Amino acid sequence: MFEYFLPALKELFSIENFVWMNVGVFIGSVFAAIPGLTVMLCIILFLPFTYSMEAVPGMMFLLGIYCAGGYGGSVSAILINTPGTPHAAATMLDGYPLTQMGRAKAALKAALNASTFGGIFSALILLFLAPQVAKIAAKLGTAEYFLVCMFGLTVIAGVSGKSMIKGIIAACVGLLISTIGADPLTSYDRFTFGVDRLYLGIDLAICIIGVFALLQVLTKAEDDNGNSGSMKLDTSKITDDGIITKDEKRRMRMPMIVSSIIGVIVGIIPGTGSGMASWIGYDRAKAMSKHKDEFGKGSFEGIAAAESANNAVTGATLIPLLTLGIPGDGVVALMLSALMINGLNPGLTLFTTQGNIMYAIMIGLIFINIFMFLQGKFLLKLFAKIVSVPQEILTPLVVIFCFAGAYSINKSHFDVAMALVFCVLAWVLRKLDIPVVPILLGFVLGRMTEINFRRALQLSDGSPSIFIDSPFSIAFLILILITIITMVRGKIISNKEDSSSNIAK
Secondary structure, three states, rough: HHHHHHHHHHHHHOOHHHHHHHHHHHHHHHHHHOOOOHHHHHHHHHHHHHHOOOOHHHHHHHHHHHHHHHHHHHHHHHHHOOOOOHHHHHHHHHHHHHHHHHHHHHHHHHHHHHHHHHHHHHHHHHHHHHHHHHHHHHOOOOOHHHHHHHHHHHHHHHHHHOOHHHHHHHHHHHHHHOOOEOOOOOOOOOOOOHHHHHHOOOOOHHHHHHHHHHHHHHHHHHHHOOOOOOOOHHHHHHHOOEEEEEEEEHHHHHHHHHHHHHHHHHHHHHOOOOHHHHHHHHHHHHHOOOOOHHHOOOOHHHHHHHHHHHHHHHHHHHHHHHHHHHOOOOOHHHHHHHHHHOOOOOOOHHHHHHHHHHHHHHHHHHHHHHHHHHHHHHHHHHHHHHOOHHHHHHHHHHHHHHHHHEEEEEEEHHHHHHHHHHHHHHHHHHHHHOOOHHHHHHHHHHHHHHHHHHHHHHOOOHHHHHHHOOOHHHHHHHHHHHHHHHHHHHHHHHHHHHHHHHHHO
16 A cells, blocks of 8 residues: 555646646536536536546546535525535525625635535545455455446435436436447447447447536526526625634534544445435534534534535545446546546556556545635635626536537547437436436446346356355345335335325325
8 A cells, every 4th residue: 555655646746737636626616606507517518628638637637626516516505595516505504594694704614614624534534445445346256246236226226316216217228328339248239220330339428418418408498497697696795704713613523523424424335425415414413513503593513514524425435436436426427437538447456557546546635625725715706706607608608518528529420419319318308207317327337237247147157146156245135135125115204204294284
């Protein structure tokens, strides 16, 4: 482990890497501060730019966007009572009341401090835990890897959307898309329908642009019903001194620590995400607090808990990605593409053959959070003004970036057409209330799932007993079973509560 530190520092400490860190942090903060523009959309739009970069600067840029997006969403949540990103909704509960009390700067400062603490805590956990997980991953065979992929698909399908069945359907759509092109073992073409270009398969970035970015533009247009514009910010609300009292700082410490631990645990589990972490952290902080009555009315403890939890997810989601190739959420799945374009396939071999790059990325995450703190401290006024950018300016820019990004991947008009096809598909699925996030994760995990399943059966001459031959296999099967039972039980309880509330009404 320690033998990689010096080479990693040499790989990391370059002007190029630090410039891209700061550019990513700035862009992520700006995007996340604008209601309606998500971190995922931001990474989708800028992902093609990283294809011409080397691995470390490309990942520094994307991780800068990812981490800053965790903080940026709190700006609009605190100032105009509209979360810039979904996971900032918990921050809004106490942030906006503080703005109404004339303490907007103090609330933003608390959010920035908590976000930085959670991000650095998560980065340190990643740095010391990921190599150990990779050593365990090295002991897994093809059968175990298949079960790991099935666990990821199970969790993803279950937590994405209100209906578990619809989540599974969406994941299966992603699996189907992953089979388009040449068979990975025999090279026979599948589902190409005579189109030669499809023999190479569907590019991940093309699918992402259509399913998420272009769909979001359509969704925004439908929801607005032709009414554009944005909420205006009263700048007089951010003229306070920004001072947080010693007592308020003291009360913020424990929620930040506990919520950071919660964020790490949630982040390691595939398919959960920062939204869940922020709400769990907020709930725990309220349960532990001696000032429960302040929550929802302007509690610094509530802001600290929500922000530290959602930013602690960032490093933790990289643990299953770098060690097993399983993305912790949809945003991290995009980073898998940036790794693979540079020939970096996640797993133990990545830590042994490219250890300097892996440690450079993990150490770089610490510096990214430091730069996020510095930019948040000195560019607060700018981020506050960005909240009021009109939607009629943003939407055309997003569409232009989408088409330019789709074309730039292979310099092909065919890819632009495929992005539109995926947009239509996602729009139809949305009308059927089928979530689209499982499509992406099913697509990412599809090839790995298929290859390991078929290789395992080849090794066992077609006998399914290979999937219960090792302690790891049995452990993963039990884990999958427990996960399914827990999700089904949770859905049943949720449906009963909904029925009871409807009857009460």
